[in-house]
Amino acid sequence: MSPKFKTVVFDVDSTLAAIEGIDWLAALRGPDVAKHSEELTARAMAGELPIEAVYTTRLERIRPTAQELLMLAHAYQEAAEPGAKELIAELQQARVQVHLLSGGLRPSIIPLALQLGVPVDHVHAVSLAQDDAGTFSQLDGDQPLATQRGKPLTVQRLQLRGPVAMVGDGSTDAAVRGVVDNFFAYTGVARRENVVRVADAEAKSFEELRGLLFA
Numbered sequence: 001m002s003p004k005f006k007t008v009v010f011d012v013d014s015t016l017a018a019i020e021g022i023d024w025l026a027a028l029r030g031p032d033v034a035k036h037s038e039e040l041t042a043r044a045m046a047g048e049l050p051i052e053a054v055y056t057t058r059l060e061r062i063r064p065t066a067q068e069l070l071m072l073a074h075a076y077q078e079a080a081e082p083g084a085k086e087l088i089a090e091l092q093q094a095r096v097q098v099h100l101l102s103g104g105l106r107p108s109i110i111p112l113a114l115q116l117g118v119p120v121d122h123v124h125a126v127s128l129a130q131d132d133a134g135t136f137s138q139l140d141g142d143q144p145l146a147t148q149r150g151k152p153l154t155v156q157r158l159q160l161r162g163p164v165a166m167v168g169d170g171s172t173d174a175a176v177r178g179v180v181d182n183f184f185a186y187t188g189v190a191r192r193e194n195v196v197r198v199a200d201a202e203a204k205s206f207e208e209l210r211g212l213l214f215a
Contacts, residue, residue, distance in 0.1 A: 001214040003094045005181070006161040008104060010088075011168030012102035012125070014045075014189040015106060016058055016116065017079040021056060021104045022070055025064050033061055047194050048169035050148040051103055059128070063135035064105075069128075072108040077115050079186060083206030085116050086154060091213065096156065097161060101170055102152060103145050124154055146195075152179045167203075174198050184212050 013020045025143035026037030039177035040054040064072075075143070088098050094101045099122045100113055106125035113123045128136040144150035151172050156179050166173060173196045177183045185192075185199035185211065196202050 003096045004213060004215050005096060005163050005165040007097040007099065008091055009099045009155065009160070009164065009166045009180070010099055010177070011166075011170065011173045011186070012112070014103050014169045015167060015173075015186045016038065016081055016100070017076045017112060018081055018189045019075060019079045021031050021076065021108055022058050022062070023070060024072055024157050025073055025075045028064075028068060029062055035059070044174070045170035045190070045195075047174075047191055051150075052147040055103070055126075055146045056137075059139075060137045063131070063133070063137040064128075065135055068195045069105060069108050069136065071208070073111040075113040076108060080112065081113065081206060083210075087210055088118065089118050089214075090169065090210070092117065094214075096213075099124065099158070099160070100124070101145070101151055101166075101168075101176075103150065105121070124137055124158075149175065151176045154178045164174060167209060171195060182212075184209065189196050 009018050020041050023037050023041055027034040037058050043049045044054050045046045075128050091098055102125040104125050106127050109125045126145050127140040129138045129140040131137045144153050153174050164181045165182045166176045167184045167186050167189050169186050182200045185196045185202045186207050
């Protein structure tokens with residue numbers, strides 16, 4: 001088996017891990033906040049709303065603490081998709097560069113990346129800043145990945161070795177289509193018809209994904 005790509009970029013939420021991090025945090029604030037966050041996330045991932053229209057709205061309502069971001073990190077590790085670590089190891093052994101590209105929260109994603117064997121400098125996610133109350137409800141300066149066009153802009157900026165494949169489940173992942181060689185919809189956690197429709201192929205598991213990434 002030989003790799004078809006020099007670089008593979010993975011989304012995190014509902015791809016490498018079977019949770020949506022922001023919705024997991026929202027659930028700590030009770031059912032009303034959780035429901036509101038889940039609705040906004042679903043609409044953004046389906047492409048009905050740009051992600052920037054909901055990002056800070058969700059954060060300001062949740063106002064996560066440093067301890068809660070650590071709890072989310074543990075939840076990500078517990079929710080890692082079956083076969084993800086093995087496939088990433090196989091790609092790296094074949095000298096394929098692996099990057100994580102997420103609109104999720106960087107401090108919570110780093111421990112999952114390390115668990116999966118992905119170096120910290122290959123993790124691209126959203127950094128937060130503390131507000132006056134000491135919670136993390138604000139973006140730390142300019143955070144492109146908190147916007148709808150953030151993923152294609154980040155891929156272009158990274159100048160990754162080609163050919164490049166992107167793997168993800170949402171509309172922000174599908175937005176990368178024009179700047180990578182192939183976009184694969186991962187549907188093992190959530191299947192979004194508008195995302196599958198524009199993908200080069202669909203994978204329901206990491207075993208199926210392996211067949212798309214190796215010849």
